[in-house]
Amino acid sequence: MATLSPEKMQVIRDRTIAKVMWGEHENLTIEFLREQGLSGEEVGEMMDIAKAEKAKVFRRRAISKLVAYLIGLIIFAAIPWFYYGRPELLDSLRGKMVCVISIVAWTACLALFVQALIGMLKGKNEGAALTE
Numbered sequence: 402m403a404t405l406s407p408e409k410m411q412v413i414r415d416r417t418i419a420k421v422m423w424g425e426h427e428n429l430t431i432e433f434l435r436e437q438g439l440s441g442e443e444v445g446e447m448m449d450i451a452k453a454e455k456a457k458v459f460r461r462r463a464i465s466k467l468v469a470y471l472i473g474l475i476i477f478a479a480i481p482w483f484y485y486g487r488p489e490l491l492d493s494l495r496g497k498m499v500c501v502i503s504i505v506a507w508t509a510c511l512a513l514f515v516q517a518l519i520g521m522l523k524g525k526n527e528g529a530a531l532t533e
Contacts, residue, residue, distance in 0.1 A: 405437075405438060405439075409437075413434065413437050413439070413447065414447060414450065414451075416433070417430060417433070417434060417447045417448070417450070417451045418450070418451045418454045418455075420433065420451070421448070421451035421452060421454070421455050422451075422454070422455055422458065427448070430448065430451070431444055431448065434447055434448075459520075459521075460521060463517055463518075463520055463521035464521070466513070466517040467514060467517050467518060467521070470510050470511075470513050470514035470517060471514060473506070473507075473510035473513075473514075474507060474510045474511060474514060477503045477504075477506045477507035477510060478503075478507055480499060480500070480503040481499075481500045481503050481504060484496050484499060484500050485500075
């Protein structure tokens with residue numbers, strides 16, 4: 402195997418990470434690395450680096466989603482409490498509709514929060530890291 406310059410290795414590393422991030426099939430990425438002249442051990446190292454970068458992106462996105470859904474849970478839980486504390490507002494049709502919509506939105510936020518939490522704990526192994 403020919404020795405590659407550090408600049409060439411960086412370009413190969415960046416392209417490998419991009420391929421893994423965008424969900425290219427692992428066999429095609431490995432084939433690309435072999436075409437670049439990397440040995441079996443180097444291919445394994447590059448794939449490990451790319452998969453670690455992809456996992457980092459998934460974790461970062463999952464944490465962002467969890468925070469957003471948690472904020473939604475707090476906001477949509479507070480709205481009905483505000484109306485329940487003021488019977489004159491709750492007696493109106495508008496007050497009842499706001500409470501019902503808030504409860505539905507709270508339930509949706511809870512479902513999305515749980516889905517994001519499960520996704521973060523299980524980890525996503527297939528597909529593109531930068532789409533959804």
